[in-house]
């Protein structure tokens with residue numbers, strides 16, 4: 001018998017895979033995993049095709065294709081008034097996940113403390129732990145999931161190295177407000193604390209609210225690694241292309257790791273994305289596109305027994321069910337698949353202590369017909 005010590009002994013299969021597998025077995029409508037069930041732009045597909053035909057099939061530069069980094073820099077300048085130099089402040093990554101892992105790997109030393117807010121996307125904590133870092137968790141509570149900055153100050157110590165933020169937020173669909181930004185500026189002022197800002201849903205933000213990217217605020221941008229994902233932007237989650245932006249000194253460290261964990265990202269996709277970014281409507285229209293889906297889904301569920309939580313961004317609608325059933329949220333989510341044929345994610349999965357507020361998360365990045373069918377079924381609860 002080979003003796004072996006797991007590096008992540010408590011980690012199992014993630015909840016998205018579990019719920020998706022159950023949905024598949026039961027032939028249920030899958031609103032659990034966060035990906036669109038509709039096609040991306042055919043133009044984008046033909047641009048990839050063209051790039052392949054033109055022979056762009058070998059390694060891309062380690063930092064990403066220059067034309068793509070230039071397009072990202074131009075978009076960031078135009079939207080957030082921030083200047084990131086394509087040469088040394090932007091790197092193309094294999095999706096947001098790799099950018100997050102690389103950012104943590106490049107900055108966190110053993111015993112460094114990292115503050116995260118739960119419910120949290122599942123890849124932050126394991127990456128911190130793998131680097132020997134210490135996860136300092138703060139639980140946020142429904143219905144508004146606002147950050148209590150006084151409590152955050154209490155978590156800060158001389159070992160605090162980083163704060164991880166995610167806006168628009170998965171799973172709660174909240175977005176950072178101006179007062180959060182003010183607090184963050186005052187909290188980090190004259191400290192060495194870094195910010196890892198997961199902004200993969202930057203363009204999916206509703207009701208005319210601005211996206212408060214760290215890039216907009218020089219005091220925060222100077223200490224931030226900002227992560228973005230083309231998967232979310234152009235309905236291509238399976239392509240796994242994203243990017244990271246940071247000040248040159250920090251990006252230099254990021255690239256030291258990036259070159260050894262992926263080296264470079266698939267070339268034809270980068271050619272296509274560089275061209276497609278010139279079509280501004282493709283990303284500027286995303287908020288309206290998803291707002292219609294949000295409104296359609298919410299209005300369908302209005303007469304249901306679920307209580308709808310606010311949804312200000314990203315493509316998730318949370319619902320409260322604990323007045324309907326006393327089951328825990330995992331059990332209720334499984335029953336929902338069996339009884340009405342709709343799969344959701346139980347929100348306790350986003351808390352390390354499995355804190356259960358009786359809430360499920362539905363993904364509404366789906367075709368109208370999928371949403372119609374899901375609503376029909378959910379009204380039977």
Ligand SMILES: Cc1ncc(COP(=O)(O)O)c(C=O)c1O
Pocket residue numbers: 034094095096097098121166169170198200228229230231232237240241242
């Ligand atoms: C909050 C958040 N961050 C990061 C990611 C990962 O993005 P990518 O699919 O580009 O790796 C996701 C994907 O669902 C997400 O929801």
